[in-house]
Amino acid sequence: MSGKRVAIYPGSFDPITYGHLDLIERAARQFEELAVAVLEHDSKEGAFPLSERLAMIRESVSHLDNVRVASFDGLLVDFARQEDARLILRGIRAVSDYEYELQMALMNRKLEPDIETVFMLPSETYSYLSSRLVKEVCRHGGRIDEFVPPHVAVRLRSMLGPGARNS
Ligand SMILES: Nc1ncnc2c1ncn2[C@@H]1O[C@H](COP(=O)(O)OP(=O)(O)OP(=O)(O)O)[C@@H](O)[C@H]1O
Ligand SMILES: [Mg+2]
Numbered sequence: 294m295s296g297k298r299v300a301i302y303p304g305s306f307d308p309i310t311y312g313h314l315d316l317i318e319r320a321a322r323q324f325e326e327l328a329v330a331v332l333e334h335d336s337k338e339g340a341f342p343l344s345e346r347l348a349m350i351r352e353s354v355s356h357l358d359n360v361r362v363a364s365f366d367g368l369l370v371d372f373a374r375q376e377d378a379r380l381i382l383r384g385i386r387a388v389s390d391y392e393y394e395l396q397m398a399l400m401n402r403k404l405e406p407d408i409e410t411v412f413m414l415p416s417e418t419y420s421y422l423s424s425r426l427v428k429e430v431c432r433h434g435g436r437i438d439e440f441v442p443p444h445v446a447v448r449l450r451s452m453l454g455p456g457a458r459n460s
Contacts (some may be wrong), residue, residue, distance in 0.1 A: 300324040300380035300411070301373050303365070305424065306331050307339045308445050309350045312422035315415040316384045321357045328376055329354065333366040340428055340452060349445050370405035381410045386420045428453055 300320060306313060306329070320327050331346050341349070347362055354360045365372035373381060381401060383394050398410035414420070427440045427449070434455045437446050451457055 297325045297377070298380065299326045299328065299376060299378040300382045301328045301330050301369070301376060301378045302382040303330045303332060303369050303372075305335045305337055305339065306346050306350055307335075307337070307341055307424050308346060308427075308441065308449060309353050310419070310422050310424055310427055310441050310445075311439075312384065312386070312415050312419035314353055314442070315419050316382070316413050317354060317360060318357070319413055320382050321360050324380065324382075325359060327357075327360045327382070328378065329360060329362045330369075330372060331362070331364045333364050341448070345448065349448065352444050353442050368404065370401050370408055373408050374405065379408050381408060383410060383412055384415060385412045386415065386423075 300323075302313075302317065302320060304313065317327065317329060329350055331343060331350070333343055339346070343364055347364060350362045354362065363376075369381065373379070381398075383398070385391060385394060394410075394412065401408060401410060415422075422440055427437055430440075431437050431449045431453045432455075437449060441449065
């Protein structure tokens with residue numbers, strides 16, 4: 294194992310929002326290296342194909358030297374081990390996130406006792422933001438510019454906005 298403090302931030306990022314980015318920027322200041330990891334076969338039905346999710350994340354984190362973007366399939370702890378990471382980063386927005394996150398963190402600890410899950414809180418400005426809600430707002434023609442970077446907003450509108458091919 295390299296001595297570096299590598300953390301993995303897993304999720305579906307469908308698409309990345311300012312809430313995710315807030316956490317990524319905080320974590321990039323705390324850990325030597327952060328790998329944002331997109332789950333390939335998600336049980337949630339995605340709006341964006343994996344390649345587009347990765348592209349949107351890469352464009353959003355290009356100003357951060359110690360952040361890289363990857364995708365994984367299978368068990369998160371296996372991916373973490375493969376990446377030499379002993380920290381899993383997750384975000385908690387509200388009490389509603391807590392129960393699910395607790396279950397997952399304890400299961401991952403059972404599977405791999407050497408890997409710790411750490412939780413971070415976003416700025417309160419973003420504590421209500423989820424990819425699902427942003428998509429919902431976009432589908433109905435609402436303003437999404439405060440929730441996602443401009444390049445993501447453009448892709449969201451053409452994918453889901455009123456009159457889009459998939460709306
Ligand atoms: N606004 C936010 N603030 C803090 N953490 C967040 C925020 N949005 C997502 N996260 C956290 O990021 C991780 C990955 O989340 P995920 O990819 O499921 O995003 P999501 O916005 O919850 O998407 P969905 O609406 O599809 O569930 C989770 O730990 C989630 O709690
Ligand atoms: Mg979620």
